Each structure stands twice: as structure tokens, then as C-alpha cells.
Amino acid sequence: MATVELENISKVYPDGTSAVENISLNILDHEFVVLVGPSGCGKTTTLRMIAGLEDISSGTLKINGRLVNDVAPKDRDIAMVFQNYALYPHMSVYKNMAFSLEMRRRELGLSKAMIDQRVREVAKSLGLIAVLERKPRALSGGQRQRVALGRAIVRNPQAFLFDEPLSNLDAKLRVETRAEIKRLHLNLRTTTIYVTHDQEEAMTLGDRIVVMKDGVIQQCAPPLEVYQNPANRFVAGFVGVPPMNFLRGRLVDNEFFLFGNQRLGLPPNLAAVARAAGNTDFILGIRPELISPVAENRFKGVANVLNARISVIEPLGDRVDIRMSVMENVPMVCRTETHRTQGLAPGDEAAFYVALNQCHLFEDSPVGLNLSRPQTSEPTAVNSTR
Ligand code: ATP
Numbered sequence: 202m203a204t205v206e207l208e209n210i211s212k213v214y215p216d217g218t219s220a221v222e223n224i225s226l227n228i229l230d231h232e233f234v235v236l237v238g239p240s241g242c243g244k245t246t247t248l249r250m251i252a253g254l255e256d257i258s259s260g261t262l263k264i265n266g267r268l269v270n271d272v273a274p275k276d277r278d279i280a281m282v283f284q285n286y287a288l289y290p291h292m293s294v295y296k297n298m299a300f301s302l303e304m305r306r307r308e309l310g311l312s313k314a315m316i317d318q319r320v321r322e323v324a325k326s327l328g329l330i331a332v333l334e335r336k337p338r339a340l341s342g343g344q345r346q347r348v349a350l351g352r353a354i355v356r357n358p359q360a361f362l363f364d365e366p367l368s369n370l371d372a373k374l375r376v377e378t379r380a381e382i383k384r385l386h387l388n389l390r391t392t393t394i395y396v397t398h399d400q401e402e403a404m405t406l407g408d409r410i411v412v413m414k415d416g417v418i419q420q421c422a423p424p425l426e427v428y429q430n431p432a433n434r435f436v437a438g439f440v441g442v443p444p445m446n447f448l449r450g451r452l453v454d455n456e457f458f459l460f461g462n463q464r465l466g467l468p469p470n471l472a473a474v475a476r477a478a479g480n481t482d483f484i485l486g487i488r489p490e491l492i493s494p495v496a497e498n499r500f501k502g503v504a505n506v507l508n509a510r511i512s513v514i515e516p517l518g519d520r521v522d523i524r525m526s527v528m529e530n531v532p533m534v535c536r537t538e539t540h541r542t543q544g545l546a547p548g549d550e551a552a553f554y555v556a557l558n559q560c561h562l563f564e565d566s567p568v569g570l571n572l573s574r575p576q577t578s579e580p581t582a583v584n585s586t587r
Contacts, residue, residue, distance in 0.1 A: 210260030235407035280353035434569030461528035466504030
């Protein structure tokens, strides 16, 4: 088991690409931390630096308090599981799983019987006993991924590093294997660092999630904290499906949020935040589930109701997503209960209630800091305007 500390780590590739900028992160023993962000934000580079597969340009990396910047990957005692499984095609499942222990049998003081027992124990816990003699090509994608997991687990490493391990699986298997990884972590409690671009995977797996953009950490906090109190507009738009809606407008008469020819009455908490900010232009952030159609248009002009033109209605079974636009060209989406959409049709202009007391107010700037985020929230490393 291990702690992993990254201090002011940066990575510039030989061609001058700056992939990671000055990131600091303390990963606790037993913790499951997920690095999440869009393609190219530096997740894999960060993971590969921790694994020792990529040089660190500047900063320090410590595992269990030991400086490991220049320690070879094999001497870091961590196991990495890749998206493409990286199994040896000519070896059976058994041999794939036993390989790393057999290579270091003398060094680790293991007998063949001990290795056999370890491989079978892990294979049993992953439901692989029946396929131990098969070659990887005779396995399903899900089974291959479990062999890759098993191969990492038999080593009993200090930490697991996962690089998009579920990307090659179909949607159903992805959800099943995700649950399997969570179960394994609950049993083994091995410190885990997991990379994904999928915010749902990050939310369901992580004790903490680290949201990255352009090589910079935007927010690092438990999943619910990130969802409920996003540090800035980027995080707010990245975490949550459908994503948060953003309405650009300004504060008038100290309490109204004016956009186009409509206005919403800000609740006291948001009005106070807006007044304290000392400027008048803001972006209001509204989660789709905070919007619901109101039965009749007679609510038009009421302080917590906005008017929008419906473009598409998407039934999802238990819920419905209504895509619509306000001020002609600002797209918004509302997620509501099926029965609330009766009588509505694409093309209609309709009134929508907004639970304004749960909305967020962002700075109208490139970073878009969340001004309504409680002061008690964890500090973040948001320091970039890129
Ligand atoms: P993805 O989800 O697409 O894998 P990522 O968040 O893991 O993306 P990285 O693979 O870490 O991102 O890449 C970060 C940046 O570094 C990108 O701009 C990428 O093009 C660049 N990069 C990655 N590897 C190299 C390399 N060997 N040489 C130069 N630039 C690189």
C-alpha cells in the first residue's frame, strides 16, 4: 500500500509540447483517485510519469515518501493496466497471470507451488478458473480485461495504475467491469490511480476525482462535491449528463438576472454573491434537472420562470429530455418526468420553472470562476486562463 505525492510536476515533450503544467496532488494510502478530462488534457502523461514510463521534466514524485523521479518502472512496485490489455498472445491465461511472479521468483523468494496458489486464488476471485488454459484470442473482451486485472493483482503491488481500462468494452460490459473494479478495490484497498475521459466512470469509481484541462488541474475533490460545487465553468460543463446549461446575462436592480428581454429573480444567496462581485455581467449555471415545464403559459414573466422554444423532445423511459432555445439561439436542455411533458410539442413556446436557489453564478471570464461556490469547499489549483 502506498501514498503517491506529486509536487509541481510538469512535462514538456522533446518537440516542445507542454502536456502537464505544474500539478500537485497528494494521493492517500488506500485511496481511489480518478484523473478525468477531455482528450489531450494530460491524463495519460501524468499516469505514465507516475509509472516511470515517461521522464518528469520538473517537479518531484514520491511514492511512500521516497523520491522516485529517477527510479526504473520495475523498481516502483506498481502495476499498470492498459486499455488494450497488453496480454502475451502466445501464453495461456495462467501463464499471463503467473509471468511477472515467475520472472522474479528467486528475488521474491517464491516457490512454484506458492505462485500456483496465488494465480488460482486471484483467477477464482475474477471468475477465470474455467479459462486458465485458453490463449487470449479465445477470450471475450471482458475476459481479457479481467486477465489483465488478474495479472496486476497477483503481484500484490503497492499501487494500481489504470489507463482507460474499459474503453474497448461494450456499454453493458463496461458497467459490469466498472462494478468489478470497485468491488476489487473495496476488498484489496490498494491505492489506485485511474484515468478516464468518461465523467460517469469517474463519478462512480473515485473517492476523489481530479478534473484536468490543458495540462492543468481544475478541481480535485470527492465526486459529489465536484458535481454540487464545481470550481469553474469548465468543470460545471464537464461533470453531469446532460451538461449544465449556461445563460449569459447581467444583474439589474440588485436582484434580477436580465438576459435578452427576459429576467429571473435571483434568490437572496445568488443576489448577494452577484452584488459582492462588483461587476454586472455573469453567467447563470442551471442543471437540466432544475428546470421543469409549467402547466400553463399564465406564469409568463414570473420571477422564477423562463420562456423557451422547444426544438426536440427525447423520451428516455422514466424521464424526458427537452431540448430548447432561449433568446432564439441559446440552447438549453431540461430533464424532467415523463408526465410533465404532456401537451408539449417541438416548435412550441413554453414556460419553464427554474429552481434558482440551487443554481450557480459564474464570472463572465475565460476561467469562469464559480462565484457561488461555498468558501468552505476544498481549494483548487485553478490558475490558468488557457
Ligand atoms: P487521451 O484521452 O486522448 O489519451 P490524455 O488526456 O491522456 O488524452 P495525453 O496523452 O497525456 O492526454 O497528451 C497530452 C498532450 O501531450 C497532448 O497534446 C498530446 O498530443 C501530447 N503528447 C502526448 N504524447 C506526446 C509525445 N510523445 N510527444 C509529443 N506530444 C505528446
